[in-house]
Amino acid sequence: MTDVIVTKRINQISHDSRNFIIVGVIIAKSDPKFFDSASFSSGNDSGSARGVITLTIRDSERDTINSTIWGSQFIIDSYDSQFHIGDVVTITKAKVGPVGHDKSEQFKPTTTSAFSLSFAEQDGSRIKLYEGHDIDQFKRLLAVAPVPAAETYPLADIASGGQSISGRSVNVLVVVQNIRARKQIVIAKTGKIKYLREVIVMDASHAGMSMKFWNHEYVERIEKWIPLTTVLLITDVRIEYNQYYKAICLGMNSKTIVTEDPAIEEGDHLLVHAMKATGQDSDMTSSLTSNAIDPNTINSVMTIQQILDRAEGDLKDDQEQFAALCYAVITKFDLDGYSRITSRKCLNCKTMLRQSEERCNRTECLHNPYNISVYFDIPVDMTDHTGTLSNCRLTSQAAENTLNCKVEAFLKMSDLQKGKLKWRFLLERCALKFVIKRKSPIRFQTMVSIVECVIAKPQEVESKIKVY
Known part of the structure; x- marks a missing residue:
């Protein structure tokens, strides 16, 4: 006698459900796991590679269930490549078990059903892509929030x-x-x-x-x-x-x-x-253009090696940033060369613009896409007797104060004028006040912002410079 196969919804499944079909959309999928079946069985296939994969299925706004598939490595690899989150599938003749009965359920997504499904290639169960006329109704269930x-x-x-x-x-x-x-x-x-x-x-x-x-x-x-x-x-x-x-x-x-x-x-x-939101770190300089810290409050003298040790070395702590006063020689200050020394941002949304972008293309800025601010963004290297600190940034108002020059006036200067301005600082020992932001999970690298730079007086250097 041929078994009668009926279609069930997840909320209709009970412990004695047999020979039924479930249709639902995949909302989660595990990575396949493989093991040596010799540890689990003693049949003819003992020692062959076997595996398992779990699909979490939703068939209504309320109902979800886990479906675990067992099989040979070939079968599991095939299922892994064929079925993906967002696919609507038909599962036929799966076995039903209570969630609490299987300890492995604690490692699977939490579902609304008190039962879980399982099947293997040899027991007549199967899974295939659904092709019904109501497939779009199932796909819309992907946007259902699993929790409020x-x-x-x-x-x-x-x-x-x-x-x-x-x-x-x-x-x-x-x-x-x-x-x-x-x-x-x-x-x-x-x-x-x-x-x-x-x-x-x-x-x-x-x-x-x-x-x-x-x-x-x-x-x-x-x-x-x-x-x-x-x-x-x-x-x-x-x-x-x-x-x-x-x-x-x-x-x-x-x-x-x-x-x-x-x-x-x-x-x-x-x-x-x-x-x-205006605080995006879309560009390294975006978090350096603010002059929120008063330079007069920065009085802790450090050598470059001490700064490096506090930023990334043995003296690192859990503070996101720190400040330092350092006496060092400026060894890179390329005002008249090929280095990029200005950046631009949209005044409306504060987003940094790439060099290739002439205007802001964000939707909220389309009414005035050319409302752009240009500001100094000068890379600086500095060296003292303990080492070199590279690619520090002298930006915005701090740069204008250092150069005694507005960015608009600087851009109109000739190369000769820019060269003379550069040599006022290049290879000179300066008193530099920094704010150092450590690298973090959302920041790719340590960022060093110069908030004040003045030529140092020899007597000041002699009295304050440190050995280490």
């Missing part, structure tokens, strides 16, 4: 928790601020290659926090994310304290679900905030 926005944590609260909350899992609602290049990592234990994508995310409470994605599915999906446009609701994101940066970061675990552009009002509000 009220159950998410502000990034500022996570950051303030520090090292004490490392290892905990929370939910966050964020917008993509920046996406870093893909990195290739060789796993030491296995020699296999994995890929890492680092994404900087922000919300209304925090300007940026790093999140690392190891899951291959998301490493690929990140290519479609757009900074300051893509909103993410991430459940069960892992909090990780980065010892090198001495800062809190975020990471994925096996329970994490990422919902892209969730259909919630709070996501729209967050996007508006992101578009209006």
Whole structure:
């Protein structure tokens, strides 16, 4: 007698469900895991490579369930390459088990169903892409938020928790601020290659926090994310304290679900905030143009080696920035050469413009795209008896005060005039006051801003310069 196969919804599944079909959209997918089946069985295939992969399925705004697939390495690799987040699938004749019965469920995404599905290639179960006329209705379920926005944590609260909350899992609602290049990592234990994508995310409470994605599915999906446009609701994101940066970061675990552009009002509000935010680190100089620190308050004398040690060496602490007064010789000050010595930003949205951009192309600036400010952004190297500090930045008002010249007047100077101005400082010992911002998960490198530069008097140098 032929078994009768019926179509069920997730909320209709019970412990005695048999011979049924489930249709749903994949909202999460694990990386495949492989093992030597000799550890698990003693059949004819003992010793052959076998594997497992888990798909999390949604078939309504309320209902989700995990479906675990077992099989040979060939089968699992085939499923991994064929099925992806966003695909609508049909699962036929899967086995049903209670969630609490399987200890591995604690490592899978949290679902609404009290049951989970499992099947293997040899028991007659199968999965295939769905081709029904209502496929778009299922795809719209991708935007359903797995938890209310009220159950998410502000990034500022996570950051303030520090090292004490490392290892905990929370939910966050964020917008993509920046996406870093893909990195290739060789796993030491296995020699296999994995890929890492680092994404900087922000919300209304925090300007940026790093999140690392190891899951291959998301490493690929990140290519479609757009900074300051893509909103993410991430459940069960892992909090990780980065010892090198001495800062809190975020990471994925096996329970994490990422919902892209969730259909919630709070996501729209967050996007508006992101578009209006003016503190973007889109260019290194963007965080150096502010003259918020009074140079008169900077009196702590340091050598260049002490500055380097405090910024990245043995004296590094968990403070984001520090200030220093240094007596050093300026060894690079290319006012009349080929170095870039000015930058530009949009006065409306404060966004830094690349050298190739003649105007601001952001939507909110289209009414006045040429409202551009030009300011000094001069790279400076300086050397003392302990070492050299390279690529410091002398910007904005600090540069105008040093040169006693407005940027508009400087741009009208001849090369001869610029040369004379350069030699007033090049190879001269100066008293330089710095603000040093350490590298962090959202800042690629240490940034050194010169807030004051004057020619030093010999008596002052003699009385204040340090040996180390």
